[in-house]
Amino acid sequence: MPFPTPITIPSSYEALDLTHVKISHHPPGKPTATPVVIVTLNRPEKNNAFTPQMADSLEWAFRTFHLDSRVKVVVLTGAGRMFCAGSDLEIGFGNGEGRAVDFRDIGGRVTLAMHRCHKPTVVALNGSAVGVGMTMTLPAAIRICHEKSKYGFVFTRRGLTIESCASFFLPRLIGLSKAMSLITTGGIFPGTSTYFGDLFTEVLPDAAQVLPRALELAHEMAENASPLASAMSRTLMWEGPQSPEAAHLLESRVFHHMTGQSDYKEGVNSFLEKRKANFQSDPHEKSPQDYPWWSEIDIKIEPQASKASKSKL
Template sequence: MSQLISIPESYESLNLTHINIAHHPPQSPTATPIVILRLNRPDKNNAFTPQMGESLEQAYRLFHLDARVKVIVLTGAGRMFCAGSDLDIGFDDRVERAGDFRDTGGRVALAMHRCSKPTIAALQGSAVGVGMTMTLPAAIRICHEKSKYGFVFTRRGLTIESCASFFLPRLIGMSKAMALITTGGVYPGLSKYFGELFTEVLAEGTAVLPRALEIAREMAENVSPLASYMSRALMWQGPTSPEGAHLLESKVFHHMAGQSDYKEGVNSFLEKRKANFLCDPYEMSPGDYPWWSEVDIRVGPKASKSKL
């Protein structure tokens, strides 16, 4: 049975632990096409906690279903984006079997990845550990030139998480990903080790969020959410051969050409006006979406230890 989720009239009314959500433009009483999702522990440099992870998961579930939201901008409160996991609190890993553990950062990364709305990560300050890996499923990452960024897990006796072994090599190549992970080093945003991980690297940290919002506004006003959602899925979950890609793309393209967003996109271009895309990506995806076999990450049921 499907679980019913209540979509709030205003995201600013939600009381979520260690994060907050703001509408953009500000002072809107209801949800806006752009929402700002902030890690909100500035006194702890936004160090990640299990409660923060649960809040982020909840927020992304809501954004996925809410047709009013088109773009999510993820940033941090204060001078740092995220100082990695709060090591004083730990990882909420008290389970009997390793097979039952699901790393919290990975659950956040999957929630972002599966969300029908794209994320722009605005790293206004330094980020390490899960502060970096949680941003890998984002569509765009913007950072500050002089802040420091790194995947420091091996320097803490840990392995990478947040699905980084999947995302990072695909984003920057195996060679650069291997260098970042095996050194565990921390580098400025312009370091050659990051390759093209960051879409933009800005001279001033205070300029990162405004620039992210500028891009978000351009996307919200000009891009079909359904077309964006399907295009991202084709790239992340596409076949491994050009022939397979051709067959799948043709099928999805045929579906898209029959949607009202295609007609609106053409008409708005010919009439030299802003498009008004109305296709909800959650409701209007192709009938065979997802076209891949999804892996079930749920922890299986356990037998009762009580005697019959």
Template sequence: MPTATIDLPASYEALELTHIKLSHYPVGAPAVTPVVLISLNRPEKNNAFTPQMADSLTQVFNLFHIDRRVKAVVLTGAGRMFCAGSDLEIGFGDGGGRAADFRDIGGRVALAMHRCHKPTIVALQGSAVGVGMTMTLPAAVRICHEKSKYGFVFTRRGLTIESCASYFLPRLVGFSKAMHLITTGGVYPPQNKYFGDLFSEVLPDAAQVLPRALELAQDVAENVSPLASSMSRALMWEGPRSPEEAHLLESRVFHHMVGQGDYKEGVGSFLEKRKARFETDPREDCPTDFPWWPETKISLEPSASKGTSSKL
């Protein structure tokens, strides 16, 4: 069965996107760089989340997933806040229609980030609440500002958590801490014990956050095998239920990796004391049984238009 093809852009900076901005890094590069920066771009609204922003983010993560030129992604916000949560002036509709036909827009973004083979590093240069926090949970790394505040405020707005947070948050901070964060809906500084190790680094100056995230992304892009990184993250997120099953799965994946060019290049560059040049593509060079977990279909089932027959 033929698959759809997507045209990759010569420059991500030339894409016309709503409520986000893309930049190559290093700055000024005319073509696509291994590190691409996404900026939530509604500073006048504190980068409040919108359906259009969700569409733009989903689109670019799907592009990064298939673009072998991109090795790492940095996500930040324009202005003083990272994201003030959903734009409540727009809201979420009136609850009409079938619940089975509803897909929360934050969840679409979280899944696109989670499924992307390229790691995301989030630079929370300012405060973030609600979906501004939940959409960052699938990222590989979160770096933040020590004087900003962060929180999962859904229960204070009469809402439940979304963006797949019920899956990611307890696994990142533990069930007890996640229960406290969600039950209280409180907003806290990043050093608060309830966040656990959610933030990899907490920096004293907001101006330090994005440069540090870009520095880390550049290091990953230059020195880490995209295939090894993607498969290692998948082993942790989509791992088996017991140590014995983990051993069998890890052994299969490890055996596959030993036969790949990145293993030979990684060892060779170490022995020859030079920088590695990794060439594998996670989409093309992954193990034959990838994904090794049963994938859940999230697409909506098509329905017939009113007035048309459902008979063939």
């Protein structure tokens, strides 16, 4: 599996020709990147069924947004009537040959890119979603769905186990009991189902309302939240210690760091002066010295040594 080459940040995302994915500025037509960008799964003729090429495009996009200081919030949605019909089963997943240690599921590559991106993602599930169409959304900050569309983690009904790091994210989002029920049954339910717990931040009556509402929330975050404070706060929750005492020590260190940043001064002054804040701190440049404070696991595939050809001495 190839890993990303060095990334060149484009002037315009709308000028890119990505496979099975479209990126739009918002408002559309702006010549350069906007604070809110829209990533659209773009295989409407196949109900946006997930492909390796779609995974490559999404992984590149989130890795690039991570580095692009112009982008503040990402909105992910689907073209057509469905958000994502899961993996394209006509393509399949191979036949289990080769070394298992060298396999990396393509959904997991996407979720890790989204999870590690400093920019929060708002997912507008404008229609039904199953399988990887659900698991790829789990690292997002916010998920909005349509009350009558159907959603499900159908892996066991296809003879498969969960992927896209869902065993990590889903129980933490909705609790182990609800996650066990959804995964074990593989059931498909409307967005209003209690099985999903609080997985969806908002459930809307009209599918046409989902993307506009996601964009409204994205703009609110882009205009009012410090990108540095937002990125560090979300990371504290996902990558925090396991005891309240350790959490207190870590939060104290990060909080102390934040009080020395210009965003803290700007946030206070804008409040006192009753104006919108103009946050400038880039998470790449102003993260705490001990960031990342956890041990990151290297998921790259180790190259195998080739046998040297015999030569006469």
